[in-house]
Amino acid sequence: MANITKLEFEALDLTGKNYLSWILDAEVHLVYMNLGYTIKEGNEMSQQDRAKTSFTLILCGEKVTDQDMLEKTFSTFHASNVLLQQQYRERGFRRYSELISCLLVAEQNNELLMKNH
CATH class of the missing domain: 1.20.5 (Single alpha-helices involved in coiled-coils or other helix-helix interfaces)
Incomplete structure (x- = not known):
């Protein structure tokens, strides 16, 4: 978890002031990682595949136990x-x-x- 400070885009502010720019950046980043389909409503992924994708997203591809x-x-x-x-x-x-x-x-x-x- 040493690379946790290396962000691809600005983190979401606690007050939510930058929510719109953050959500756009997050969507672009997911598309770049070939995960954009996971956030589309009505996708046909199984619950297991969704969990696996969220796990990758949360951990940013890093191995964490x-x-x-x-x-x-x-x-x-x-x-x-x-x-x-x-x-x-x-x-x-x-x-x-x-x-x-x-x-x-x-x-x-x-x-x-x-x-x-």
Whole structure:
């Protein structure tokens, strides 16, 4: 993940101010990588092929292990959630998809609790 700072185009601003230029740049970049068809509505790709293409896009063609992605996700937890971070680490996830599934369920449960409160 050493080449992560080497961008093909400007990153999307957190405020979304450069969204239009970013989406155009992203589309051009996908076409250049022969992946443009993946973002077209109604394409006939299987779910497995779509996931494989997104994985290539997210990682920009670089080899990154599940352990790298798990560690990156754990490191993004807010400082006030250190205990929560440790709890997720202790669960011993081996695959990134397992962690993300667990986090999505926790997020849905939290939203439900907030609505009921």
